[in-house]
Amino acid sequence: MLAVLPFLTFCELGASTPSETSSQIQLDVGVSNPTMLAGKKNQINHLRISLTGFDLPKSDRRPPVNTAIVIDQSGSMGGEKIAQARNAAIAAVERLRDDDIVSIVLYSDSATVLVPATKASDRESIIRKIQTIQAQGSTALFAGVSKGAAEVRKFIDGDYVNRVILLSDGKANVGPKSPRELERLGASLVKEGISVSTLGLGLGYNEDLMGRLASAGSGNHMFVEAADDLVAVFQKEFNDLLSVVASEFEIHAKLAEGIRAVRVLNSEADISGQDIYVPLTQLYARQQRYFIVEVEVPGGENGAEMPMAEVSIKYKNLISDTTDKLTSSIGIRFSDDAKVVEENRDLETYAQCAIQFANDANIRATLLRDQGKIEEAKQLLITNCYQLNKLSAESRGCIAEPLALELERNAKLNGMQSELLDLPMEWTRSRKQMIFEQNRNASQQDYRVDSPSQVSPPAVQSSPKSP
Template identity: 30%
Template sequence: MNTRRILFFRRRLNSVLPLLALAMLFVLAAACTGSADRLQLNASFDSDHIYAARPGAHYLEVLVTAPEALGQRRRVPLNLALVLDTSGSMAEQNKLNYVKQAAIAMLNRLRPEDRFALIAYSNRARVLYPSQPVEDGQRMEGLINSLEATGGTNLGEGLIEGFQQVRRHATPSAISRVLLLSDGLANIGITSNGELAQLVQAQAAEGISLSSFGVGLEFNEDLLAAIAETGRGTYYFIDHPESMNSILAKEFKSVEQLAAADIRVTITLGSDLAVDQVFANTYAVDGNTVTVRFGDLAAGERRRMQIRVLPKQRGAGRLDNAARVSVSYLEPGSAAPLSLSDSLGVIYTDDEKSVASRQNKEVLERAAVFEANQAKKEAALAVDKGDQSRAAAILGAARNKIEAVAPAAASPKVQNELTQMDSYAQSVNKPMDSKERSLEQKKVKHRAQAVEGC
């Protein structure tokens, strides 16, 4: 090849290389954007080694994380209904006035493309502002400020009206959610927890989610927690009414920055592993398959669950597909489902020491937290039934189980959980007035409900 031809090829190469480099940068940028603004799945065992001769309990953890930012995705229009309790008890502690201030503040965050409905309920439910864009803010503020506290609590009728308003304009291109606030017990109309939960579940299946806000000490925390979980939303316990504004603002921000909706996780264990206990709020077990509903996640939020599994005894060797994990979800503004999946293997070994050497201490630490909160949840339900001795027995047995997980039990976080559990165990038989007992029960149950996001 002569010198002229070599120089020609060099010039061509020098002109092409920058273009190739630029193309590679675009490819890498696209790849990074594609992974950064989508849901992430992480699954792991507390140890990928199992002692073949005497297998003990192990923990499988699944973590789903929403992206920190929504990238280039445009903000999806909101289709909201605020359903407010205006029963007589809302006059106490200035609760209704705090709610009014929070509702007006939320109103000011809406955009022209958003829709809003306002429903008040006491003996009956009233649609004060049918679902529509908020074009006359002063009129809306006047309606909110005119609310008065009187009558009973027809929570069911309030829910029905709220869902009807949102359903009229529910489309895949909008985020549809009902925000329900209550400070009391459902004592008029539908009063069954089961019927109310079924009502919410049916709407969630149609794409309308629900978040609940319990104010004060007299509301039914079991009901509000259950319908928020069934409704793919969040349950908030507001023991100080003056914090209503910041909490409603937090909920509005999470709806506005919704990253993934209707998240469902399915875990299928291999035949050599058995499900012993599931640590999640809403789940179903069918043999070796566990289905968990994580609901909706805003940008930067995460949900975590664990399964305590019991390995069967078998010979040493690798076990592929010990667990298969799949996640399905929707992106706001789209009706096309997306999915993630992962598969985990374990190794049965004759070397008992290798099991400990391969331990994931963070998974074990969180397992201890899950165990503690599960125990407190069960103990709280026993206290509700007046069975303090059973509550104390549940907490004592859980403490022994947690202490047996040596690496986790040594951590400050787990020690703090044990201290809280001991404190609750001591208070179970302690004489308290009704308000003290109600506050403690609500705090314990709310913590157990929220631990999924630990």
């Protein structure tokens, strides 16, 4: 039995008291070791904050979108690449509803607006303009993203899903061009409620720049090796864009006195004393998005209990058009029996921690390979594979199936990557694939689970928002 302090989850709605069928985000707070060893000071533990999106209504109702499609039209995009980029953009526009807003921005030596932000009702005119796109010039990537964001800002609205979608096949060579500069741009747009997704085409683009922009921009990063795959990848991105159920998140964890925050694994966060603030722009239907906070815990006597953290989540529910609030708290206890500590592990939280630790090691392996330290990099990936496989076997039947599959997928992935590190001809492709997978794991990009309505909910209390 897990020995944790009891907790309640509360929900405060913005406009009215919800019915039993109201759609709500599910908040789940866990700790990898609910029982810790007594008499030992400054032990490390891990707090998990998990949010799960609900299903979209069965009706056609969904939040409207406000998106800028930013297309690289530099000379390297000539031929099949630009042709497939046109096809992908047209297919995306055809999926939009009349009340959605779309703009098309092109960039080469500079950035230009082909289609200013407008309602998607005039599809034929928008498509005709897309069909005129040709490839020429250099790659002013920063200017392209900035211009796309400016178009989104024209109609930015909390009731819309606001996103910039960037396609590029090359390295930024005009204007700001470092990964850090693009990362700062992505982070600043998140504060405005605009997310950024990046699609890297072929083997010539800068995956560090594109990956860090998407990560800081709370969007997706995709590696598209062949131009023929562009339409399918654009469709996948729009599947996500059209399934957003909540936005404008304010995630706050307050640690109990004596507990020290060390870091938040693979995620941006603001840590100030006992307070931790984690940014999140949007959540998809049935997506589980979790954050792992590494903490240092002071010692405790055998049998003693200690509060660990209080977590509060505030967000915009795009289906009910309310501002919802969830709160939860969790604690730990101490035992001098190491076997009890081991038996009381929260395997769900432990497995998610393992995936993020392996992801962190995978990032280090990439850097080691860049430095020519192939054997060190390979050993990290082999260790990842072994540890994930071991945990997968130990937790079989004890954790949710999607999480079990993620453990297996990551174990297999690290094993395959370890075999490719010493193949020079494969490194350019392998590196892009590794960066893509690192971003995918850090943001749980494709992690979908049963919606909260399909699982037993926590205790919930609801009340109308104060005027």
